[in-house]
Amino acid sequence: MKISVTVNGTPYERDVEPRTLLAYFLREDLGLTGTHVGCDSSSCGVCVVMLDGEKAVKSCTMFAVQADGHNITTVEGLVQGGKLHPLQQAFWDQHGLQCGYCTPGMLMTSLVLLQNQPQPSEHEIRDAISGNLCRCTGYQNIVKAVQQAAAEMSAPPAAAPEPEPVPVA
């Protein structure tokens, strides 16, 4: 089937098998391998992308043909104007990743959270990312990273706070 999708601002027209999952379309047809696959049951969230600038979706729960006419943002679309997105910067600053496999999905879920709730509480952050599994970090530094990004994104540009030093055990 023929589909037209816009991914990270670039329009694509492709012929896909009806059963192709969006995750594999992004990875294998478009070569955007930042979106990962980690389970067979839509449990892990490493495949999360942003749909139409407003929804976090597990791209393994959606067929590529369902994305026809839609706008997708993947982790590769986060860098703007040669600068890391505040969430990317915060994950780096706060040691919010180890093996990096869950990171793209975590970033995209967090992005949608901060669009809907610019100053989330710790519980709201934990609730938002509860569909994204991480085996390495224990989530604590991911929560800190989202808090840092929230502070930076809601502050006026000139007054953006410096990233906090990483606490020492």
Place this chain on the structure above:
Amino acid sequence: MAITEPAAPLTHSMGHSMKRKEDPKLIQGRGRYIDDIVLPHMLYLALVHSPYPHAKIVKIDKTAALAMPGVKAVLTADDLAGAGLAWIPTFHGYDKQMVLAVGKVLYQYQEVAGVIATSREAANDAAELVEVEYEPLEPVVNPFDAKEDKTLVREDRENKTNHIYHWEVGKRAETDAALAASDVHMKERLWFQRCHPAPLEPCGAIADMNTASGRLTIYLTSQAPHAHRTVVSLVTGIPEDKIHIISPDIGGGFGNKVPVYPGYVVATVASVVLGVPVKWIETRTENLTTTGFARDYHMDVEIGATKAGKVTALKVTTVADHGAFDAAADPTKYPAGLFGICTGSYDFPIAFTELDAYFTNKAPGGVAYRCSFRVTEASYAIERGMDLLAGRLGMDPAELRMLNFIKKEQFPYPSPLGFVYDSGDYHMTLQKALDRIGYDDLRKEQAQKRERGELMGIGISTFTEVVGAGPSKHFDIMGIKMFDSAEIRIHPTGSGIVRAGTRHQGQGHETTWAQIVAEELGLDPQNIMVEEGDTDTAPYGLGTYASRSTPVAGAAIAMAARRIRDKAKKIAAHVLEAAEADVDWIDYKFQVKGVPGKSVTMKEIAFAAYTNPAPDSEPGLEATYYYDPPNLTFPYGSYIAVVDVDRDTGETKVRRFLAIDDCGTIINPMIVEGQIHGGLTEGFAIAFMQEIAFDSAGNHLNTNFTDYLVPTSLETPHWETGSTVTPSPHHPIGAKGVGESPNVGSPAAFVNAVMDALSPLGIKNIDMPLTREKVWRAIREARA
């Protein structure tokens, strides 16, 4: 986009929370994991699995599968036998394992056939069309039934028994006598359940045989690429120089990516036969059902003590469920790994431990899941045992531990089961934990709550680990000694590259290895590149697992850097026009004795090494070091969990968890803390959620993440951390390793806390995982 840190050069880099050098690519989705790699003309492998746990294979019909469009080959054990690869040796070489089922299947989901096709979808579709006729057999589902030998799992073996081996260490008769003579003799059976490392990235391989050059390249999710190269050479007969293993970015390992799996072998055979690359990427179900499980030790723990609480003897008798092949990932001379650490942090005058391992109709494994070869099982046994003893004595568990700790002046401490502990100050670390968590106040609060009938518990675990395998006189895997290695090259402009025989999977080696080199040489760690995982470029090493990277490869890196410094000294003398004996390494530069103004930096020396070498020395500035550790290292910690248990639902809430770890010298505090957060979360999962379970017919009950539970951000407690620093006296930088400590030490703390909460009901033990249902049932039975 490329990102560089604008910060000032950090020449004194040890102990700094330097941000990770590996992160810029990972936060931009530009890591390169195995399934991201696409080679021209690549084919895809899908495996056919057995629905039965134990069955004779009557017939395999490939016809329908082969007729599917895009299918290039269907391989079974008969095809592999032609290549001499129907069976391969297990990890330590004492057993062999089927690649694809030979004659019968020995566990549910066992690999029976492989379908190679032009796409992932075509391979999966065709796999469903491979028709296998089975004749079901009675399965053996637990090791206690296996013991009776009514049904034989392994008819292929010479010995017609399910018993694999007996192992023991210590003094049996003296220990039994001491236990019998003790005022108190505590005995309890504890089961450390079967669980699975379940890294988020499943396992995978791409085999690429170039039939023109005769060279085989295998991209592999490998925690030990060199060891895998040697194994591939030994089992295939392909000369080792013709094999190139590349372990790309790894999405978590935790021991799961140490063994060799059937998918790897079938992809390799297919590539050799077809002459094109063949990719195999595991599904989550394949990961949980067929690849390396962990634990599954049934342990009878006995501790003797005086009335005053002084321990007199320890005995642990274990029955181990090894599944269908003896594929446990343990060093050759240690069939039960380092289980002998079960005397823990306590000064036992005498001890004995023995273990019998059995075959069952379950997947093989016994991997070191975030664990140094069975240390987790051993730590659980002793730390639960000490709490059970405290219960018998009516003593506070912290007081009992303080009374029995090995004292700091006893180090180096020879343990009754044969280790020599390097260093520790257990009293100090536990005291720090008790003070920080406010132990006395918590006990008062608990007493008040008990009066109201509320179930609050405090659990302590003061574990000692043994890691850093290991000294070559004791440690090898298939004969290969367990040293590790490093090669450092310093470029003319003062930057450099370090390569090691390890392979990180999130541990941060690209940062910490650079920090070690930078510290030793006074260079900027931002400009020390780290490369691991490519067997064509890295020196030979045994890989990353069992917390061995920093104790072994980290030492090799420091020693290689010191070799470079020795050579640099000669160059410095030449540049400074002084005698070598008159040049000192002070404040990260070489200086003429007593003349602080006359000095030269390592960066200047690097340039001189290529532009102005000393007349009597070789040009260049590089070194290699193979480090054979003189001893193991013994990280330890004091963990305290505080829980509230709901009497009516059985739900446990972990209110607080404090981990004070002592891993010796800390290279990067941020990374150490991150390792502890992650390990505690896995320990929490094991204590409360995770089990690879089977029903009585041998059916696997936890085949994906909806049944095998990984904790989410909502269940995971908030972690409080801290440290004490007792350097290892025999390690070049005093580091002991930390990756596993939190996973080794925490399960007992959680379970001790829940049992402490339930103690007013007379409940002594519930085996993990402490699910709501199990706890609720125990409470209900206790009330009845």
